[in-house]
Structure formats: C-alpha cells, structure tokens
Amino acid sequence: MNLEAVLNYRRSVRNYQTDNNLDTEKVKHCLEMATLAPNSSNMQLWEFYHITDKELIQKMAHASLSQNAVGTANQLVVFVTRRDLFRSRAKKILEYNRENIKRNSPTDSHARRIKKSETYYGTLMPLVYARFFGLLGLFRKIVTVSVSLFRPMITDVSECDQRVVVHKSCALAAQTFMIAMANESYDTCAVEGLDSRRVKRLLHLPSGAEVNMIISCGIRKGNNAVHGERYRVPFDEVYKNI
Numbered sequence: 629m630n631l632e633a634v635l636n637y638r639r640s641v642r643n644y645q646t647d648n649n650l651d652t653e654k655v656k657h658c659l660e661m662a663t664l665a666p667n668s669s670n671m672q673l674w675e676f677y678h679i680t681d682k683e684l685i686q687k688m689a690h691a692s693l694s695q696n697a698v699g700t701a702n703q704l705v706v707f708v709t710r711r712d713l714f715r716s717r718a719k720k721i722l723e724y725n726r727e728n729i730k731r732n733s734p735t736d737s738h739a740r741r742i743k744k745s746e747t748y749y750g751t752l753m754p755l756v757y758a759r760f761f762g763l764l765g766l767f768r769k770i771v772t773v774s775v776s777l778f779r780p781m782i783t784d785v786s787e788c789d790q791r792v793v794v795h796k797s798c799a800l801a802a803q804t805f806m807i808a809m810a811n812e813s814y815d816t817c818a819v820e821g822l823d824s825r826r827v828k829r830l831l832h833l834p835s836g837a838e839v840n841m842i843i844s845c846g847i848r849k850g851n852n853a854v855h856g857e858r859y860r861v862p863f864d865e866v867y868k869n870i
C-alpha cells in the first residue's frame with residue numbers, strides 16, 4: 629500500500645476477530661515507528677504500555693466503559709504522558725546533543741551551539757515544566773504575558789498548558805502508531821472514553837503520569853467492524869487558503 633492507501637485503510641475498528649492473533653513483535657515494531665513522531669522540544673515525555681495478557685485486556689475493557697473496541701481487541705497499547713520525567717529526559721537530550729554537535733557541526737561553532745543547547749535543556753526546559761500546585765505556572769504566565777506586551781512571546785506556559793503540550797505530542801505518536809499498524813494491515817481504534825483513574829491503577833502508574841489514549845489492536849471482523857462509510861465534513865469547510 630502507498631501512503632494514501634494506508635490512510636484510507638485505517639478505520640476505527642470496534643469489532644475484532646477473536647481467533648486471529650497479531651504478531652507481538654510487529655506491533656512492538658510499530659511502536660518503535662511511533663517514536664519517530666515529531667514532538668515538543670524532542671522531550672519525548674511519553675510511554676507505551678503494550679498489553680497482550682487477555683485478563684488485563686478484559687480489566688482494561690471494564691475500565692473503558694465496556695467498549696467493544698477494547699473488549700474484543702487482541703492487544704492494547706496505552707499511550708501515557710510523563711510530564712514528571714522532564715528533568716531526566718532533558719538531561720539525556722543535552723548529553724546526546726553535546727556529542728551530536730561535535731560530530732555534525734563545524735568546529736568553530738561547537739562552543740556556541742553547545743552553550744545554546746545547555747541553556748535550552750539545562751535552564752529553559754526545567755523552568756517551563758516545573759510544577760508547584762499551579763503557582764509556578766501562574767508565575768510563568770504573568771511574566772510571559774508581561775513580556776508579550778512588548779514583543780512576541782509564548783504565553784501558553786501555565787501548568788495546564790504544559791499538559792496540553794505533552795498530550796499533543798503523545799497523540800502524534802499514537803497516530804504514527806496507527807498508521808504503521810495499518811501499513812501491516814493491522815487494525816486499531818483510538819479510545820479516550822475511559823476511566824483514567826482505573827486505567828492508571830491497573831498499570832500501577834505514578835501520579836505524574838496521565839493516560840493519553842488507549843489504542844486497541846486486532847484484525848477487523850466482518851462488515852460491522854467499522855461504523856459504515858467514513859464521514860468527513862466537506863473539505864471546503866475546513867480548508868482555508870490564505
């Protein structure tokens with residue numbers, strides 16, 4: 629399949645064949661492809677919980693309001709955001725960047741580029757992601773809005789805004805995964821209709837982790853696997869050529 633065929637093939641499947649197992653290694657490989665998704669500041673504040681255990685799938689189905697898309701799935705992947713890992717991720721990227729710059733940039737620019745990366749990942753990222761009961765976010769908001777009165781400035785920096793940031797990036801990984809799965813002729817359904825507290829408990833996630841979505845996986849069963857023909861609002865309504 630070419631890309632257009634893959635995108636047309638991908639549908640939200642809510643009824644999977646129960647006697648047809650997916651190749652776990654192939655699904656895992658699709659998750660490796662998912663890590664190639666673009667993401668904010670390359671912080672990669674995500675984790676993927678690949679569930680193949682039938683009993684746990686049924687528990688997840690219960691936590692997902694008994695949706696068929698989860699209950700009939702052969703495997704599940706829970707996409708999780710990890711805003712709380714910002715320090716360790718920033719540290720790793722910085723370590724990588726130092727060597728990357730030495731390998732790939734002109735020698736006379738090494739010091740300047742490394743300094744820039746140190747400022748970004750060593751100072752800015754910890755400043756942007758740090759949390760303290762909403763107060764640090766409020767402080768960032770006041771400072772950035774004040775600066776924006778005089779020059780363009782990112783002002784969506786509250787602690788709540790940072791949640792949006794990590795969920796956006798995680799959703800891009802989820803979509804990349806679904807496309808990779810469709811390329812294997814494997815089916816998926818994104819699921820956000822779930823009790824996130826129950827899902828977190830089942831996965832023993834720490835309080836700083838958040839459930840982005842569950843992607844159920846399997847092979848479509850029969851004609852009612854998808855909800856009829858695909859509907860999209862007319863393209864003219866959403867396409868604005870400026």
Ligand SMILES: Cc1cc2nc3c(=O)[nH]c(=O)nc-3n(C[C@H](O)[C@H](O)[C@H](O)COP(=O)(O)O)c2cc1C
Nearest residue numbers: 638639640642695697817818819820821822841858
């Ligand atoms: C973030 C997200 C959450 C979704 N949650 C659910 C869900 O809880 N249950 C469900 O049956 N479908 C869910 N869907 C699937 C959408 O209903 C589906 O993508 C949409 O109807 C378009 O159909 P298509 O995926 O076949 O193109 C979700 C999709 C996304 C992207």
